[in-house]
Amino acid sequence: MHNITKLFDLIFYSLFPKTCAHCDTLLKKGEDTLCFKCHFEIVSYPYSWDHSEENYIINKFEFRLPLKKAASFFVFESPSVVQSLVHSLKYDGNQKVGKWIVDFYMDDKKKVFFEGLDIMVPVPLHPKRNKERGYNQVDVLCESIEGCTNIIYQKNAVQRVKYTTSQTKKTREQRLKSMKGVFNIPDPAVINDKNILIVDDVLTTGATIESLGNTLTESGAKSISILSIAVKM
Known part of the structure; x- marks a missing residue:
């Protein structure tokens, strides 16, 4: 056999x-x-997964969005291995990349990051974009994280109700303008008084996260934290 x-x-x-x-x-x-x-x-995120003064992402959102915790697996550069990984996950249908990241990089030290966080939500795709791609690129990543930690993945807690064109080449100001009124919370009870972790693929200007984080806070979230696959520094 x-x-x-x-x-x-x-x-x-x-x-x-x-x-x-x-x-x-x-x-x-x-x-x-x-x-x-x-x-x-691969270039890993060089800062601790904690709320230290040296945490680049925490400092990036200062005066924009109060954060409880923030971390990223990798640093995004172009061209780079990380860029190819994200491209494979996002555009080539290789959803296994999300599980691979967790399998290789989620050690016990990183698991501590999820303590005190209640639910995890993805940056949602608009239904039109989701139909084009067939999936949200961070789904498998979130499912894999849920499988090895105590945080709950609320896949549908947030809706993207406004279609936006690609944000890749836009300035921060252009992104902020285009992100107004993009997100909706269909059932605020799901996120009310919860410590929420937002998960995204690549963190660049932070305009999308800022918009989503503020929407969640206005709908009753207790705190906001961020985790991305990669961050552009």
Whole structure:
């Protein structure tokens, strides 16, 4: 039976070879999503996952959105391995990237970050964008985090009611203007008096998070925290 399984795996791998999300080389045994070479090129978030004065994200939102906690797995640069990972997750349908990130980078020290947080919400996609893409890119990440911590994932706690064009090349001022009235809380009781963690893919100007965080606060959230896959510094 073992030999049959190995044969099946060999045939499947030959027909559907897995390649590195960054350099496209064939992955070897023991490699997943990235080859070992590219894996070691990843730049992790250099600050502690706590509310220290050195926390870049906490300081980024000073006077904009009071934060309880803030963290990111990686630093976003272009071009980079992290950029390829995000692109693979967001545009190539490779949802497994979210689980891979948690499997490789969620150690016990990082799990402490989620203590004292009640629910986790994604930055939601507009229904039109969700239909185009077929999924929210942070879903699997959030589900994987929920599976190894005590935080609850409330996938539908927030709705995106206003369609916005891509924010990638917009300035902070343009993003802030376009983000007005974008989000809605269908059932405020779900988030009322809760310590909420907002999860996003890439944190750039922070305009989207700022808008969503303020909407949640105005609807009764007790506190706001942020977690992103990557942050542009």
